[in-house]
Amino acid sequence: MKLFHLRHVDWVESQLIYHAQPRVNVEGINILAPSSPYVCIGYHQNLEQEVDLDYCKNNNIPVFRREVGGGAVFLDGNQIFYQIVIHKDHQLASGDKTAFYQRMLQPVADTYQELGIPANYRPVNDVITLEGRKIAGTGAAEIGDYIILVGNLIADFDYKTMVRVLRVPDEKYRDKVFKSMTENLTTIKREIGHIPTWDEMAEPLIRHFEQILGPLEPAELPQKVYNQMEILKPEFESDTWLFMKRRAGDERKVKVATDVNIIQRAHKAPGGLMRAVYELKENKISNLSFSGDFYCYPRKAITDLESRLDGADLPDIGALIANFYKNTDFEIPGIAPADWVKVLNG
C-alpha cells in the first residue's frame, strides 16, 4: 500500500485529499495535519444546530462538512491524522464494523503505548487510556467502492475553543460541556507532560500500521488526486453542501466520550415550555438542571427534584418523579410526572 506522508498541509486540502482518492481509485494511507485550525462537522449533522457560525466567522475559523460520520470537532495542527482509503473488497475490509475498527485502531493504541501512554482499543471505535479517557478520534465512510477510515493522535487539544465553537443554548450548558470534555478526553501532552516531535509520533504510527496494512511504500500523491480535489473544492465549500439539512432535531446531544453525553431537551407541556440539561454517563443522570417558563411554587421544588434525580438511572426516573409528586408539597400547574419523563427521555 502507498504511504502519503504529507505532514502539515492546507486545512481544506487535509479534508479534500481523502474525499478525492476514492473517486479516482487511489488506495493508500495518508499521514498529515492541517496547517491552520478549522471546524469539521459530521455528514449527518445540521451545521446551524451544531456550530456557532458567528463566532467562527468573527475568528476566521472555517467550517467543513465531511462525508464521514461522527460529530462536530475542532481540528488543528496539534492533532496528527491518518486517513486510510481501501477498496471494499480488500481483505482488510472484511468483518463487520467492530472487527474493522478493532483491527485498524490497534496500531493507534500501540503507538500510544510506545509513547508511554497505556491505551487500549474499546469497542466500537475508541482508543482510551487506563483511566477510561478518550485519546483519539475516529470515523469512517463508504465512498464509491472504497472504505475510508480517518482518525488522529491527539498531541494537544484546545478544549476552550472546541467548546466555544459549538452552538449551545446558554453559557451554563457550555460550562457543562467544557467540564465533561476535560474530564473525559485527554491528550498526549496531558499524559506525558510534553508534546513529542512530529517524527516521534508519526514514525511509530506508520510502523504499527505497517504491521496491519503490510509494507507501506512512501509515494507522492498522484496528480489525479489533486485534479479531483480541484473539482470537489467548490462543491464542498458551497452553502448548499455546508447548510444541507440532514436531520430533524429538538434534542441537543454532545458526545464527549463513549457512553458520556451532554443532553439538552425541550418539551412543550400544557403548563409551559420545559427544558432539561444533564450529563448521561452509562445511562446515569448527573448535573441535571431544569428551566422553562412554567409556574412553580415554591421554586425550591425544582432544585429538590433535580437533587432527587441526580445519580438516577434513566429507566428509574418515572418512579422517582411519581414518588416526588406524592410526597412533596408544591404547585406546578399543567405539568404532570409524565412531562418530566418526556423532557428527560423523550
Added chain:
Amino acid sequence: MTTIESFEFPDDLYYTNDHVWVKADGKTLTIGLSQFGQDIAGDILFVEAPREGREISKDEAFMSMESGKWVGRIKAPVSGKILESNTELEWESDLVNSDPYGTGWLTKIEASDLSDLDSLLRADSPEFASLIAEEKIKYKK
C-alpha cells in the same frame, strides 16, 4: 419465510447483493434493509431520507445511514422516482434494526422499468443462499 442460519428473509421480497429488500406493489416499490443487512450495519443512529420526487438510477448510492461514526450508503435497487421516505426514521432510526421488514422500511420508489427487478434475488433461490453464506464468512457472522 426463508431462514438462513438465524436470519429470516420473507419469500415475497426481492433482494440485492447489498442486503436491500424490495417489495413490489405494481410500479410502487417499498425498500428496506434485510435482517442480515441491519445486523452487519450495527446500531443505526441516523438515516438520511431522500426527498420526494428525486429521480434515482439503479445502483446509484442515493441515501445514507450512520452507525458507530460510520456512514454507509444505500444503493438504489431500481431506477425510478422517490415517492415517499420513512421520515419516522429521522427520530427513531433504530426501527431499521428492530423491525427491518415492517416499520423500519426506508423509501417507496415508483419504478421506471419493472424489468430492473429481474436482476434481483429471491430468498428461496440457491444464488441467494450462496450470497448469504459468502457474506457470513466475509462479515464473520
